[in-house]
Amino acid sequence: xxxxxxxxxxxxxxGASVKLSCKASGYTFSNHAIHWVxxxxxxxxxWMGWVNTNTGTPTYVRDFRGRFVFSLDTSVNTGYLQISSLxxxxxxxxxxxxxxxxxxxxxxxxxxxxxxxx
Amino acid sequence: QSAxxxxxxxxxxLGQSVTISCSGSSSDVGAYMYVSWYQQHPAKAPKLLIYDVxxxxxxxxxxxxxxxxxxxxxxxVSGLQADDEADYYCASYAGSKNLGFFGxxxxxxxx
Numbered sequence: 001x002x003x004x005x006x007x008x009x010x011x012x013x014x015g016a017s018v019k020l021s022c023k024a025s026g027y028t029f030s031n032h033a034i035h036w037v038x039x040x041x042x043x044x045x046x047w048m049g050w051v052n053t054n055t056g057t058p059t060y061v062r063d064f065r066g067r068f069v070f071s072l073d074t075s076v077n078t079g080y081l082q083i084s085s086l087x088x089x090x091x092x093x094x095x096x097x098x099x100x101x102x103x104x105x106x107x108x109x110x111x112x113x114x115x116x117x118x
Numbered sequence: 119q120s121a122x123x124x125x126x127x128x129x130x131x132l133g134q135s136v137t138i139s140c141s142g143s144s145s146d147v148g149a150y151m152y153v154s155w156y157q158q159h160p161a162k163a164p165k166l167l168i169y170d171v172x173x174x175x176x177x178x179x180x181x182x183x184x185x186x187x188x189x190x191x192x193x194x195v196s197g198l199q200a201d202d203e204a205d206y207y208c209a210s211y212a213g214s215k216n217l218g219f220f221g222x223x224x225x226x227x228x229x
Contacts, residue, residue: 037164044207044222045156045207045223047217047220049217095164097164100169101169102150102152102170102211103154103169103209104166104209105156105166106169106175108164109163110163
């Protein structure tokens with residue numbers, strides 16, 4: 001079945017970097033963009049942007065330009081989200097999701113919890 | 119970030135219906151037929167219920183329906199069941215500059 005499996009929880013110090021993974025299976029990876037969504041504790045969903053799985057081209061929502069980098073390894077059907085210079089307010093669950101149509105995501109990863117604390 | 123306003127809460131009795139609004143602008147909801155709706159249970163990933171304003175992915179029951187009028191989109195859940203108690207989010211495309219947004223979210227309580 002189609003699924004996205006994300007890497008495990010991370011605990012990082014402020015200022016550190018983290019790289020999260022999102023491995024796809026059960027479908028043709030290049031047929032669907034991978035999107036990233038953040039959810040801070042007790043808060044709503046924030047769309048971060050996406051990566052074109054054909055070209056590798058990333059697109060970032062305004063609030064996520066600079067410290068956030070989307071990348072791919074198509075040889076293993078995996079997308080990555082790297083966050084640098086981590087701050088306390090980066091503490092959140094980060095989801096990857098498969099694009100079905102414009103602004104719609106039909107397969108979601110289970111989420112990766114990132115905690116930034118000293 | 120959200121430019122889409124949803125009521126913080128909504129409720130309905132078992133078997134009844136509830137409608138959730140998603141208010142945007144002429145630059146997002148009003149401009150495009152790209153509104154989607156998601157259901158999220160606590161500590162779970164969101165689930166797609168509706169896309170392209172009113173289309174249901176396979177496996178989503180027809181108790182869930184979507185519509186749009188002007189700058190406001192709506193999700194109606196009919197025949198409320200206990201498991202419908204969850205958070206619901208809308209999302210809309212907003213063009214090549216602003217790209218898109220999720221709504222602020224609505225917590226639905228089944229009475």
